[in-house]
Amino acid sequence: MKNYLAILGLSIVLVGCGSVKSNVNDLAISNPIVTALDLTAVNNDRVPVTINPGRFTTETVTYRLPRVVQGTYSVSDFGKYVDDFKALDYDGNELATTKVDDNTWTIADATKLDKLQYYVNDTFDIETNGGGMQGEQPFSPAGTNIEEDNYVLNLHGFIGYFDSLKNNQYALDVIAPATFVRTSALENKGIKSSADGKTITSSYFAQRYFDITDNPMMYGKLDVEEFMVGDIKIVLSLYSPTGKHNAASLKETVYKMMEAQKSYLGDVNSTPRYDIYVYLSKGDATSPKGFGALEHHTSTVVVFDENSSLEGLKASMIDVVAHEFFHIVTPLSVHSEDVHYFDYNKPTFSKHLWMYEGVTEYFAQHFQIHEGLIDNTTYYNTLMSEINTSKRLDDAMSFTIMSEHILDEPYASNYYNVYMKGALIGMCVDILMRKESDGNRSMLSLMKELSAKYGKEKPFVDDNIIAEITAMTYPSVGEFLKTHVEGDVPINYNEFFTMVGLVNGETEVETNYIFAGEQNVVFDGDQAKGTIFFSPMALKNSFWKSQGVLAGDVIKKVNGTDLTMANAQQIIGGMFGWKEGQEITMSLERNGEPVEIKATLTKAYATSESIVEDDNATEDQKALRAAWLKG
Ligand SMILES: [Zn+2]
Structure with missing residues (x-):
C-alpha cells in the first residue's frame, strides 16, 4: 500500500507539469489518470467530472463509459447520462470530438489532449422500470444518485476508460461539502480542507479501471455503523430519506448473519474490511425501483424500500446480503x-x-x-x-x-x-x-x-x-x-x-398475511373496476380462513386507510411487516354489504405440497442427510 502512495505522489508532480509536452515522463501510458468529481459544483442535478490523462502519442484516442458492468448481466449504457462532453488542449481550447455511440467518444488530434470535462446525470432520477431486465437502464444497485443530501457514487457511472489505457492507475479526488459523511470501499489516501473550511477533498487511488468499478462510495447524510465480525471490519452505511430506519437497528441482524457465514466458510481468504451500502428508496417518481444488491470484492450496494417495516428490512438484508457476501467465493475468487x-x-x-x-x-x-x-x-x-x-x-x-x-x-x-x-x-x-x-x-x-x-x-x-x-x-x-x-x-x-x-409429502408451512405458502397470493385485483379482493387462495391461509373471509370479498380499507390501485403496492407491501399479536382492521364489501374485520394477528399457516423426512429412511440415508445438512 505504501508504494501506491509513493507512485501517486510522484505522478501528481509529473502530471502537474503536463504542459511540458516534450517530457517523456508525462506519457499517458505511464501515469495515473487523474480524475475529479466535484459535488460542490453540481449544476442542474449533474456532477462535473474531470479526466486528466498524461500525454498521448497516438493521433486518435477512444474514451468510453461502460455499456455493461460486471455482475449485472444486462445493458446499462452509462454513456447516456453524460452531458456537455468536452476535450480540451493544453491551452484550454476545445478539440473536436465525435460521439460514436451511446457510450463512446473519439478525440482527434489526441497528441494535444490535456483533459476531458463533462457533466453526469444520475440514473436513479430517470429509471422507469428498476433497470436491468428491459429498457437498457442500470439495475439500481449499479446506478448513481445525485441528490442534495445523498450521493450514490458507483464510480463506473462517472468515470470511464481510454481503450488504450484500461490497465492504467487512477487517482481520484472527490470534492464535497465538509458537512457530508463519506464512506468508500476505495482506500482513502488523505483529505484536504479548503481555506474557508467549507469543503473537503478526499483523495483515492485505484490500481486499474476494474478497481474503479469494484469500489463504490456513498456521500451525504449517512448513518454509519462499524463493527468487527471475527477479523473482518464491517462498515454498514445507510441512507434513509425520511429517517425511519437507521444502521444501528440492523447491526445485530447483520452481525449474527455474517458471523454464521464466516463460521460456514471457515478458512477462506477474506478481506480485512467489507462495506455494505444501503440506499432506502422512498418510492417517488425519482426514486430507484430496482431493489436488490450488486456484489463487489469487498463491498455490496443494496437498494431496498424505505416503507418496509424493520422486520421486513431485516429479512431482506439476510436474504440479499448473505448472497452478496458469498460472492467472495465465486465469481470473486473463482472465475473465468x-x-x-x-x-x-x-x-x-x-x-x-x-x-x-x-x-x-x-x-x-x-x-x-x-x-x-x-x-x-x-x-x-x-x-x-x-x-x-x-x-x-x-x-x-x-x-x-x-x-x-x-x-x-x-x-x-x-x-x-x-x-x-x-x-x-x-x-x-x-x-x-x-x-x-x-x-x-x-x-x-x-x-x-x-x-x-x-x-x-x-x-x-x-x-x-x-x-x-x-x-x-x-x-x-x-x-x-x-x-x-x-x-x-x-x-x-x-x-x-x-x-x-426425503420424500414428497404435505406439510404445514408458516406463511404471512399475503400468501398461502409459496407464491400463492391471497389477493387479486380487477383493473377495470379498480378493486382489490380476496382470491380463493385466502381460504388456504389459516389466519384469513379463521376470520371468515370469502373469495371475492372486496377490500375497501386496511387499518383505516382506503385501499386503491394507486396505493396497493405500498399498503399490501406493508403487510409483509405484519406480526403476530398486532391489532388490525379491515373493511370489506361482500355482495354490496359492508363486513368489518377487527382482529389480533395469529401466526398464519398454509398446507402445501413439500418435501418431508421419510419415516422409513435407512441409516445410510439418514447419515448422508446429516452430513449434508450439518456436516
Ligand atoms: Zn449474485
Missing part, C-alpha cells in the same frame, strides 16, 4: 477469463452462471440450516419453492448456453432461474460430493479447492472447467454437469432427495 478480462463495451459472457449465481445462492440458503439459523422444515420448504419457481421458467434450457447468451432472448427472460435452478444444481452437486466421499467433501470444499487452484488473480479457461471439476471429483459429478448443466435434461430432484431420505 471472460470475467477477469471483462470488456465493458462488448463483453463476452462465461458459460458458468450456474456457479457464480447458482452456487452462491445455494450457499446463501444452505448456511442457514448448517449454522442452525433455521430448522429443517423451513429449509425443505425453501428447496420446494425453488423447484416450483424453476419449473415455471424453461426447465429444459442448457444452463451453459443460457449463460453465454444471457443478454439475448430467449435466455435473458430465463435469467431468474440462475437463482432457482442454479441453487438446486448446487444442492445436487453437494449431495453427490458428500455421498461419493462418505461425507468428507462437499460443494464448499470443491469451491475452496478451485479457489486455491485459481483465486482472485488467476482465471480459469471457460471451456475447460467442467472437465477439470470432473477430474477433481467423481464421474457422477461429471455426468450430472454434462447432462443437466451443459445438457438440457431437466433434473429429477426426487433421485437426490431419496439419497438423503
Whole structure:
C-alpha cells in the first residue's frame, strides 16, 4: 500500500507539469489518470467530472463509459447520462470530438489532449422500470444518485476508460461539502480542507479501471455503523430519506448473519474490511425501483424500500446480503477469463452462471440450516419453492448456453432461474460430493479447492472447467454437469432427495398475511373496476380462513386507510411487516354489504405440497442427510 502512495505522489508532480509536452515522463501510458468529481459544483442535478490523462502519442484516442458492468448481466449504457462532453488542449481550447455511440467518444488530434470535462446525470432520477431486465437502464444497485443530501457514487457511472489505457492507475479526488459523511470501499489516501473550511477533498487511488468499478462510495447524510465480525471490519452505511430506519437497528441482524457465514466458510481468504451500502428508496417518481444488491470484492450496494417495516428490512438484508457476501467465493475468487478480462463495451459472457449465481445462492440458503439459523422444515420448504419457481421458467434450457447468451432472448427472460435452478444444481452437486466421499467433501470444499487452484488473480479457461471439476471429483459429478448443466435434461430432484431420505409429502408451512405458502397470493385485483379482493387462495391461509373471509370479498380499507390501485403496492407491501399479536382492521364489501374485520394477528399457516423426512429412511440415508445438512 505504501508504494501506491509513493507512485501517486510522484505522478501528481509529473502530471502537474503536463504542459511540458516534450517530457517523456508525462506519457499517458505511464501515469495515473487523474480524475475529479466535484459535488460542490453540481449544476442542474449533474456532477462535473474531470479526466486528466498524461500525454498521448497516438493521433486518435477512444474514451468510453461502460455499456455493461460486471455482475449485472444486462445493458446499462452509462454513456447516456453524460452531458456537455468536452476535450480540451493544453491551452484550454476545445478539440473536436465525435460521439460514436451511446457510450463512446473519439478525440482527434489526441497528441494535444490535456483533459476531458463533462457533466453526469444520475440514473436513479430517470429509471422507469428498476433497470436491468428491459429498457437498457442500470439495475439500481449499479446506478448513481445525485441528490442534495445523498450521493450514490458507483464510480463506473462517472468515470470511464481510454481503450488504450484500461490497465492504467487512477487517482481520484472527490470534492464535497465538509458537512457530508463519506464512506468508500476505495482506500482513502488523505483529505484536504479548503481555506474557508467549507469543503473537503478526499483523495483515492485505484490500481486499474476494474478497481474503479469494484469500489463504490456513498456521500451525504449517512448513518454509519462499524463493527468487527471475527477479523473482518464491517462498515454498514445507510441512507434513509425520511429517517425511519437507521444502521444501528440492523447491526445485530447483520452481525449474527455474517458471523454464521464466516463460521460456514471457515478458512477462506477474506478481506480485512467489507462495506455494505444501503440506499432506502422512498418510492417517488425519482426514486430507484430496482431493489436488490450488486456484489463487489469487498463491498455490496443494496437498494431496498424505505416503507418496509424493520422486520421486513431485516429479512431482506439476510436474504440479499448473505448472497452478496458469498460472492467472495465465486465469481470473486473463482472465475473465468471472460470475467477477469471483462470488456465493458462488448463483453463476452462465461458459460458458468450456474456457479457464480447458482452456487452462491445455494450457499446463501444452505448456511442457514448448517449454522442452525433455521430448522429443517423451513429449509425443505425453501428447496420446494425453488423447484416450483424453476419449473415455471424453461426447465429444459442448457444452463451453459443460457449463460453465454444471457443478454439475448430467449435466455435473458430465463435469467431468474440462475437463482432457482442454479441453487438446486448446487444442492445436487453437494449431495453427490458428500455421498461419493462418505461425507468428507462437499460443494464448499470443491469451491475452496478451485479457489486455491485459481483465486482472485488467476482465471480459469471457460471451456475447460467442467472437465477439470470432473477430474477433481467423481464421474457422477461429471455426468450430472454434462447432462443437466451443459445438457438440457431437466433434473429429477426426487433421485437426490431419496439419497438423503426425503420424500414428497404435505406439510404445514408458516406463511404471512399475503400468501398461502409459496407464491400463492391471497389477493387479486380487477383493473377495470379498480378493486382489490380476496382470491380463493385466502381460504388456504389459516389466519384469513379463521376470520371468515370469502373469495371475492372486496377490500375497501386496511387499518383505516382506503385501499386503491394507486396505493396497493405500498399498503399490501406493508403487510409483509405484519406480526403476530398486532391489532388490525379491515373493511370489506361482500355482495354490496359492508363486513368489518377487527382482529389480533395469529401466526398464519398454509398446507402445501413439500418435501418431508421419510419415516422409513435407512441409516445410510439418514447419515448422508446429516452430513449434508450439518456436516
Ligand atoms: Zn449474485
